[in-house]
Amino acid sequence: MFYISAASSISHQPTFKNAGFSAFIGPLTESSALVSPDYKGFIEAGLLRRMSKILRMSVACSKDCIEQAGIEQPNAIVVGTGLGCLQDTEKFLNNSITIEGLLPPTAFIQSTHNTMAGQISLSIGNHGYNMTHTQNTLSFEHALQDAMLLLNEGEKHILVGAADEYIEILTEISGQLNIRPETLLASGASFFVLSKEKTTASLAVVKDCVTTGLVQDIPEKIASFLSDNGLKASDLDLILYSGASNGLNHDDVFLKTLPASLGKCVDYLQLSGIYPTASAFALHYAADLMNQNKSLKNILIYNSLIQRNLGLTLVQSIEA
Amino acid sequence: MGVRITGIGIVSAIGLSVEENLLALTEGRSGIAPAVFFQEASRNLLVGEVKVSDNDLKTQLGTGAANISRTSLLGLKAAREAWGSNVHTPALRTGIISATSVGGMDRSEVFYKDYLAQNNPDFSLLKTHDSGSTTERIAAVMGISGYINTLSTACSSGANAIMLGARLLIHGKLDRVLVGGSDALTKFTIDGFRSLMIYDDQWCRPFDESRSGLNLGEGAAFLLLENDKSIAFSGNKTLCYVSGWANAADAYHQTASSPEGKGATLAIENAIHRSEVTAQGISYVNAHGTGTKNNDLSESVALKNVFGENIPAFSSTKAFTGHTLAAAGAIEAVFSVLSIQHNLIYPNLNFRKAITETGLEPVTSLQTDKPVDAVLSNSFGFGGNNSSLVFTKK
Numbered sequence: 001m002f003y004i005s006a007a008s009s010i011s012h013q014p015t016f017k018n019a020g021f022s023a024f025i026g027p028l029t030e031s032s033a034l035v036s037p038d039y040k041g042f043i044e045a046g047l048l049r050r051m052s053k054i055l056r057m058s059v060a061c062s063k064d065c066i067e068q069a070g071i072e073q074p075n076a077i078v079v080g081t082g083l084g085c086l087q088d089t090e091k092f093l094n095n096s097i098t099i100e101g102l103l104p105p106t107a108f109i110q111s112t113h114n115t116m117a118g119q120i121s122l123s124i125g126n127h128g129y130n131m132t133h134t135q136n137t138l139s140f141e142h143a144l145q146d147a148m149l150l151l152n153e154g155e156k157h158i159l160v161g162a163a164d165e166y167i168e169i170l171t172e173i174s175g176q177l178n179i180r181p182e183t184l185l186a187s188g189a190s191f192f193v194l195s196k197e198k199t200t201a202s203l204a205v206v207k208d209c210v211t212t213g214l215v216q217d218i219p220e221k222i223a224s225f226l227s228d229n230g231l232k233a234s235d236l237d238l239i240l241y242s243g244a245s246n247g248l249n250h251d252d253v254f255l256k257t258l259p260a261s262l263g264k265c266v267d268y269l270q271l272s273g274i275y276p277t278a279s280a281f282a283l284h285y286a287a288d289l290m291n292q293n294k295s296l297k298n299i300l301i302y303n304s305l306i307q308r309n310l311g312l313t314l315v316q317s318i319e320a
Numbered sequence: 321m322g323v324r325i326t327g328i329g330i331v332s333a334i335g336l337s338v339e340e341n342l343l344a345l346t347e348g349r350s351g352i353a354p355a356v357f358f359q360e361a362s363r364n365l366l367v368g369e370v371k372v373s374d375n376d377l378k379t380q381l382g383t384g385a386a387n388i389s390r391t392s393l394l395g396l397k398a399a400r401e402a403w404g405s406n407v408h409t410p411a412l413r414t415g416i417i418s419a420t421s422v423g424g425m426d427r428s429e430v431f432y433k434d435y436l437a438q439n440n441p442d443f444s445l446l447k448t449h450d451s452g453s454t455t456e457r458i459a460a461v462m463g464i465s466g467y468i469n470t471l472s473t474a475c476s477s478g479a480n481a482i483m484l485g486a487r488l489l490i491h492g493k494l495d496r497v498l499v500g501g502s503d504a505l506t507k508f509t510i511d512g513f514r515s516l517m518i519y520d521d522q523w524c525r526p527f528d529e530s531r532s533g534l535n536l537g538e539g540a541a542f543l544l545l546e547n548d549k550s551i552a553f554s555g556n557k558t559l560c561y562v563s564g565w566a567n568a569a570d571a572y573h574q575t576a577s578s579p580e581g582k583g584a585t586l587a588i589e590n591a592i593h594r595s596e597v598t599a600q601g602i603s604y605v606n607a608h609g610t611g612t613k614n615n616d617l618s619e620s621v622a623l624k625n626v627f628g629e630n631i632p633a634f635s636s637t638k639a640f641t642g643h644t645l646a647a648a649g650a651i652e653a654v655f656s657v658l659s660i661q662h663n664l665i666y667p668n669l670n671f672r673k674a675i676t677e678t679g680l681e682p683v684t685s686l687q688t689d690k691p692v693d694a695v696l697s698n699s700f701g702f703g704g705n706n707s708s709l710v711f712t713k714k
Contacts, residue, residue: 021688024705032645042399043434076451077569082450082452083449083450084451084472090513092508092511093429093432093508094430094432095511096428096435096507096508096511096512097393097432097433097436098436099508102514102515102517103511103514103515104515105465105512105515105516107515107701108508108512108515109516109574109575110574111512111703112421112472112474112702112703113472113473113702114472114473114701114702114703114705115475115574115702117473117569117705118569118702118703118704118705119574121569121570121571121704122571122572122573122574124570125571126571127568127569127570127571127582127583127586128568129567129568129569129570130473130567130568130569130703130704130705131471131473131480131484131565131567132471132472132473133450133470133471133472134450134452134466134470134471134472135452135455135470136450136452136453136456138452140453142469146484149487149488149491150495152491153487173443173446176443177443177444177446177447179390184370211467211468212464212465212466212467213456213459213466213467213468214456214460214464214468214470215464215465216465228557269435276450296686298626308456313564
């Protein structure tokens with residue numbers, strides 16, 4: 001049992017500092033944009049100017065989480081990112097190809113995947129374990145698993161989260177490569193404090209999280225995941241799945257096996273937009289829903305955003 | 321309790337196999353030279369290049385002509401050697417954790433150049449861009465599915481992959497795991513370190529007073545870690561153990577290390593503590609020692625913080641291989657295993673005069689006469705990411 005004692009997201013929805021958002025958000029429309037808070041409250045102005053979107057989102061969510069959890073310092077900072085700091089990567093790549101001679105280093109410095117985790121440690125003065133996982137659509141799940149290992153090793157509070165940023169060229173690339181071209185590509189960051197002990201601040205429980213890369217049999221994997229946790233599919237109150245935009249989900253290899261009597265299935269990508277670590281948004285959404293609706297006991301986050309990679313996260317209500 | 325290491329594989333500027341690397345290390349032969357295969361490097365730029373072309377790698381590995389990043393090709397070559405003749409069985413949960421900082425950037429650069437020039441860019445080159453895909457490619461060829469993960473913490477990534485693999489085995493999440501890292505030379509990283517003015521146009525000189533930067537290298541290394549259940553099946557001999565590990569954040573600056581070596585000191589102390597070896601029990605320190613002013617001073621201070629006046633024999637092997645970024649921690653882990661297996665302490669090439677502030681002198685000639693029972697290996701990266709590993713004979 002791992003308790004979520006704080007959750008903070010910046011997304012295309014009004015999620016930031018807005019507990020209860022799950023009750024009123026709906027599918028994103030094409031005109032939707034990132035809902036950014038006033039970052040000045042979280043990041044010093046000089047630093048803010050140099051920071052890309054993904055860094056701002058990550059640092060602001062982290063600071064919000066630490067405040068919510070009421071802790072001085074987390075024991076560790078663990079971040080997942082599918083594509084890393086794209087804005088600075090493209091900027092430096094562009095400079096490197098087009099400029100002769102010495103280049104400004106800032107974009108290079110901020111292009112490495114662990115810039116978020118590094119900047120978070122810098123901004124709060126944290127000297128603990130600091131890790132960055134990058135396994136495309138399973139990056140967040142891997143970060144979450146690492147946080148769970150750390151808690152089992154005796155740590156008390158882990159700051160764990162994920163972030164990815166949209167840059168313009170992604171639309172052209174996804175079109176050219178036929179990767180879900182009709183779905184809204186988005187930016188997003190979701191961070192959590194995962195704790196060993198239950199407190200009055202606890203929102204929900206992460207019961208288990210399993211990743212399977214190059215997966216063969218999705219329904220079989222889900223069945224064994226549920227049975228390892230003493231559950232059947234009919235025990236699930238909600239399945240948050242990564243659907244496609246074209247309404248083909250009745251063909252999903254797992255969802256079509258479910259009894260009609262099962263409660264709802266919600267395509268979380270409709271709410272978050274597409275980015276590699278959107279399952280972190282789904283976890284915040286699940287925790288927020290459980291806090292509003294006490295009848296929800298078991299929520300499965302079923303991440304198959306890339307078909308060959310399966311991420312399963314079981315979220316339970318505090319009382320369950 | 322340590323975790324067994326039963327297989328190693330490596331490809332670097334000093335060789336395409338464990339045997340070739342060991343020979344170069346004992347002969348004191350550096351692999352750093354002007355680039356031959358990497359076309360984007362300016363003339364006479366000194367790099368630690370792996371002396372084989374992408375096409376020859378593809379032929380050797382039998383991957384066909386498919387679009388594969390050099391990072392994956394190098395990683396695959398090292399992973400194959402580490403895996404050896406092991407076989408798959410449904411009875412064992414096998415995973416892979418790789419580390420990379422550039423991922424498929426070598427292919428993305430080709431795309432982006434054409435894209436900017438509006439010269440019919442090949443978008444499919446970008447399919448290998450994301451770091452995770454470089455590991456998936458290796459996993460697919462190796463027949464590994466299930467736990468496939470990639471870490472990216474700049475220059476400490478490879479050490480972190482080993483640490484995570486060891487933890488997953490201890491927690492019973494896996495029975496055996498290939499852990500390591502891979503990075504290819506790219507224009508992106510060469511220009512990046514040049515922009516920071518820490519790329520030395522001469523041979524890098526770790527821990528030397530006159531040091532003025534690093535030479536980039538490329539390469540890959542993997543280690544096979546196994547638990548008792550896996551050993552019972554494989555019958556593999558244990559080469560040595562990874563017994564200590566720790567990661568700590570310096571929280572000082574995005575790229576520079578703190579003058580007091582805070583993060584490095586924490587990582588070294590905690591790794592030694594976990595290994596249950598005493599500080600005096602460390603036979604050799606394979607230092608991060610990049611040859612930059614900042615790293616080598618900060619690391620020297622950290623060594624003094626931990627070991628006081630009794631600093632063990634230490635050297636950096638970066639002057640052999642160049643700085644291989646995310647692969648460095650894994651490459652140097654293989655060197656540490658070889659150090660224990662053969663009782664070797666490697667020379668720190670290109671050293672003349674100790675750093676004035678600290679006065680520390682690394683080992684400058686190959687030592688073969690002392691037993692090496694425990695090796696500390698340091699890897700420090702951007703973002704203040706500091707990792708240390710301890711390898712032990714028993």
